[in-house]
Amino acid sequence: MTPVGARPQPAHRAGFWRRENGSSTVEFVLVLPLVLGLLLSSIDFGVVMLRQVFLDRAVDMAVRDVRLGRIRSTGLAEFRSSICNNVHLLPNCESTLTIDLRPVDTTTFAGLDEPVRCVDRAQEINPVLTFDPARGRQELMMIRVCVVADPFLRATGLVLGMATDASGGYAIVSRSAFANEPA
DSSP: OOOTTOOOOOOOHHHHHHOOTTHHHHHHHHHHHHHHHHHHHHHHHHHHHHHHHHHHHHHHHHHHHHHTTOSOTTOHHHHHHHHHHHOOSOTTHHHHEEEEEEEEOTTTOTTTTSOOOOOBTTTTBOOOOOBOOOOSSOEEEEEEEEEEEOOSOGGGHHHHHOOOOTTSOEEEEEEEEEEEOOO
8 A cells, every 4th residue: 555645666567568558659650650651652653643644745735736737847945835835743844844856767766765865954954956847758756855853742752763863853754756747
C-alpha cells in the first residue's frame, strides 16, 4: 500500500517491455513515412505522365498544322508557339523547348538513333537543330521535341530516379513522324 500523495513504484523492469500501451502508435510512426512517400511519389509520377501526354498531343496538333501547310518552312517560332499554346502543366515552355525536324533517309534510316538534344538550363545553351518542313518532294520527316521541366514535388526523389540535368530538371521527349508531300 502506498501512502497518499506518493508515486507508485514501477513494477519489475521486465514488465515495462511487456506492456502493450502505445503499440499502435509505434506501428503508425513506422508505417507513416512509407505511406506518405508512396503517395507523394504517385502524385509526382502522375504529373510527369500528364506532362508527357499533353506534350505528345501538342506535338501531334502542331505536326498536323505543318502537314496542312498552316506553318511555313521558315516558321520555327510559329511551330514552337503552336506547341506551347496547346501544352499544359509546362511552365516556361518557350524557353525550355527544343525542336528537331529533319528528313529521314528511307534507304539507310541513318540518324534515328541519335540522342535527343535538350536545352541545358544550367549553362543556358540551346542546341542548333534543323527545321525544314517543305522541300518540295515527298519525304519521311522525323520530329523530336524535348522540354526540360522541374519536378512537381521535390521531396519524392524525382519519380524513382529519373535522370536530371545540372539545373534539377528532367527531360520530357515526344517523337513523331509524318510524310511530307509536295504541294
